[in-house]
Amino acid sequence: MTVLWRAVRSVPPWVLATITGVLALCLPFLNLDYAVGRQIQLGLILALIVSGIGLSLGYAGQLALGQAAMYAAGAYSAGVLAIRGVTDVLVQLLVSGTAALLIGLLTGVIGLRLGAWSLAMTSFFLVLMIPDVLDVFESTTGGRTGLSGIPPGTVFGSVLTPRDFFLLIVVVSLLWFAVVRNIVTSRHGVAFQVLKESEVLAASTGVSVFRMKLIGYAVGAIPAGLAGTLFANLDLFLAPTSFGLHLATSTLAAAVLGGMVSVYGPLVGALLVQLATWQAADFQEWALVVYGAFLILGGVVFGGGIAGLVRRGIRALDRRFLPEPVTDDTGGSAAGVPPLPGEELVVDGVSKAFGGNQVLTGVTLRAAPGRVTALIGPNGSGKTTLLNLVSGFYTVDDGRLRLGEVELTGLPAHQVARRGVSRTFQTPLVPPVISVRETVAAGRYSADRVSIIGALLRGPRHRAVSRRDREQVRDLLDLVGLARVADAEASSLPLGQRRLLEVARAIASRPKVLLLDEAASGLDEQEVAVLARLLGQVRDAGCAVVLVEHNFGLVLSTADEIHVLARGRLIASGPPAAIEADDRVRNEYLGIADEASVGGVA
Numbered sequence: 182m183t184v185l186w187r188a189v190r191s192v193p194p195w196v197l198a199t200i201t202g203v204l205a206l207c208l209p210f211l212n213l214d215y216a217v218g219r220q221i222q223l224g225l226i227l228a229l230i231v232s233g234i235g236l237s238l239g240y241a242g243q244l245a246l247g248q249a250a251m252y253a254a255g256a257y258s259a260g261v262l263a264i265r266g267v268t269d270v271l272v273q274l275l276v277s278g279t280a281a282l283l284i285g286l287l288t289g290v291i292g293l294r295l296g297a298w299s300l301a302m303t304s305f306f307l308v309l310m311i312p313d314v315l316d317v318f319e320s321t322t323g324g325r326t327g328l329s330g331i332p333p334g335t336v337f338g339s340v341l342t343p344r345d346f347f348l349l350i351v352v353v354s355l356l357w358f359a360v361v362r363n364i365v366t367s368r369h370g371v372a373f374q375v376l377k378e379s380e381v382l383a384a385s386t387g388v389s390v391f392r393m394k395l396i397g398y399a400v401g402a403i404p405a406g407l408a409g410t411l412f413a414n415l416d417l418f419l420a421p422t423s424f425g426l427h428l429a430t431s432t433l434a435a436a437v438l439g440g441m442v443s444v445y446g447p448l449v450g451a452l453l454v455q456l457a458t459w460q461a462a463d464f465q466e467w468a469l470v471v472y473g474a475f476l477i478l479g480g481v482v483f484g485g486g487i488a489g490l491v492r493r494g495i496r497a498l499d500r501r502f503l504p505e506p507v508t509d510d511t512g513g514s515a516a517g518v519p520p521l522p523g524e525e526l527v528v529d530g531v532s533k534a535f536g537g538n539q540v541l542t543g544v545t546l547r548a549a550p551g552r553v554t555a556l557i558g559p560n561g562s563g564k565t566t567l568l569n570l571v572s573g574f575y576t577v578d579d580g581r582l583r584l585g586e587v588e589l590t591g592l593p594a595h596q597v598a599r600r601g602v603s604r605t606f607q608t609p610l611v612p613p614v615i616s617v618r619e620t621v622a623a624g625r626y627s628a629d630r631v632s633i634i635g636a637l638l639r640g641p642r643h644r645a646v647s648r649r650d651r652e653q654v655r656d657l658l659d660l661v662g663l664a665r666v667a668d669a670e671a672s673s674l675p676l677g678q679r680r681l682l683e684v685a686r687a688i689a690s691r692p693k694v695l696l697l698d699e700a701a702s703g704l705d706e707q708e709v710a711v712l713a714r715l716l717g718q719v720r721d722a723g724c725a726v727v728l729v730e731h732n733f734g735l736v737l738s739t740a741d742e743i744h745v746l747a748r749g750r751l752i753a754s755g756p757p758a759a760i761e762a763d764d765r766v767r768n769e770y771l772g773i774a775d776e777a778s779v780g781g782v783a
């Protein structure tokens with residue numbers, strides 16, 4: 182069984198995808214029963230819409246229900262074009278895909294700018310507006326009675342036979358799923374997952390949160406537009422009832438059933454929902470109730486859908502039949518970090534208050550490249566706030582922040598990250614589903630850029646960047662001693678390993694300044710030793726390291742310079758020996774730290 186499973190696992194995923202694609206291309210030539218053929222075509226059309234939901238909700242995390250509206254826009258634009266003589270389905274697909282993208286961009290900008298639940302509300306209203314909009318343009322759309330008399334579609338002047346059209350639906354679906362595959366298996370797919378887990382984390386890796394959400398939502402609208410054109414040409418009649426709440430809930434149910442964080446889950450979910458609707462004659466009457474119940478229960482009990490089940494099954498079989506190779510765990514390699522482009526971080530007279538709570542007052546310090554600068558102080562003294570100000574998550578009330586000659590003051594977090602400030606978090610932020618390897622690769626998002634179009638077309642730059650991703654991630658995992666869990670789900674690692682993983686992700690961005698927020702908290706002795714060695718390596722590579730830490734032993738053993746904060750003001754600065762001997766530090770901080778300190782490495 183082990184041999185068999187090993188053989189199965191050695192088959193690259195594209196082989197299965199290609200076989201499925203070839204089988205799908207054969208379907209139109211199998212002389213299927215008319216009803217069966219029609220259900221498959223409707224299932225594929227539904228799958229396109231559901232795949233868009235997967236992209237915007239599953240990957241980009243945007244609860245948007247507007248796919249039914251984009252579907253309607255695609256269908257009516259195709260129908261109206263055909264009636265006016267533009268029967269070429271390829272032209273109609275181009276128009277409907279573009280129209281859906283534009284509606285997605287427009288409503289996306291409005292919804293996302295308004296924030297919070299606005300996108301869900303905006304897109305929901307789009308669906309509710311469908312019958313009224315069709316009524317307003319009744320002379321063109323046929324209003325509530327529907328649009329009839331749509332002439333059959335053509336391609337390059339030849340009228341499509343039912344078989345041709347079936348083939349066209351299969352080809353459009355295959356092409357779209359190839360597009361989705363290329364996007365989500367690229368670094369942008371991982372960036373979507375990171376964004377979904379935490380906007381703070383995404384911004385800290387250089388991802389523009391607004392832009393990425395908009396891309397996910399707007400690109401997710403395109404397949405709904407394409408599906409609309411295919412539907413209009415399949416039935417040659419359109420009525421508003423095909424595009425209402427019923428469709429919105431059924432597509433959402435299919436997305437939950439198939440699994441949204443997956444390329445092919447939406448396809449499976451859509452085909453199953455289409456089949457269920459077809460087989461149960463009374464289903465239409467109960468559809469909204471069934472879908473609603475499924476969405477409430479399924480979302481809770483059936484997290485990840487069928488794709489999630491398959492993923493868990495594969496992991497279980499891996500654990501059973503592919504035991505981890507026995508490795509000599511050295512706790513990381515001493516090979517060193519390749520040179521990093523360090524710059525001096527200058528914090529100049531920075532103050533910050535939250536309401537009446539003055540958290541920082543006139544803090545001035547410098548963190549030089551090639552040195553570890555520690556920031557210590559009692560709980561609530563403002564250390565994390567200072568890191569949040571430097572990394573652009575808060576704006577300063579007063580003072581300036583500079584990195585070398587570059588002004589950081591007022592820049593948003595993703596811009597700060599792109600200028601070379603990288604960080605870890607007090608509570609490690611590690612997204613679910615993605616692997617240890619992908620988590621570290623997420624850190625390279627802004628260091629070595631490649632556009633979504635480049636990733637989609639798998640161009641030379643995408644291939645070169647992917648190769649560098651693989652090489653550098655492998656080296657970094659060696660460095661932090663996590664190479665043997667490279668393919669494990671990152672969120673399943675114990676706390677200590679997740680902290681080291683965050684450090685590896687932060688180094689992956691090739692930072693000029695590395696900010697570490699209590700990176701040693703929760704680490705065991707061996708892990709603290711790995712961290713201490715790692716900090717030395719990053720410093721020796723030329724990076725400026727800022728260490729916020731309660732582990733005084735680690736601070737004394739690694740810092741070149743220590744700054745002590747108390748109640749938002751710097752009370753002492755100097756080398757470790759001087760700080761250890763400073764009376765004010767002893768009174769303000771060490772009295773507390775002695776009791777609270779965890780074992781150090783000194």
Ligand SMILES: Nc1ncnc2c1ncn2[C@@H]1O[C@H](COP(=O)(O)OP(=O)(O)OP(=O)(O)O)[C@@H](O)[C@H]1O
Nearest residue numbers: 535538540558559560561562563564565566567607
């Ligand atoms: N977003 C915020 N809104 C309001 N108050 C905040 C915010 N962030 C921090 N504070 C307040 O700022 C003060 C300093 O908090 P901060 O987390 O910076 O301290 P710290 O020195 O990092 O503490 P610890 O060592 O416990 O992490 C606290 O009183 C905290 O409640």
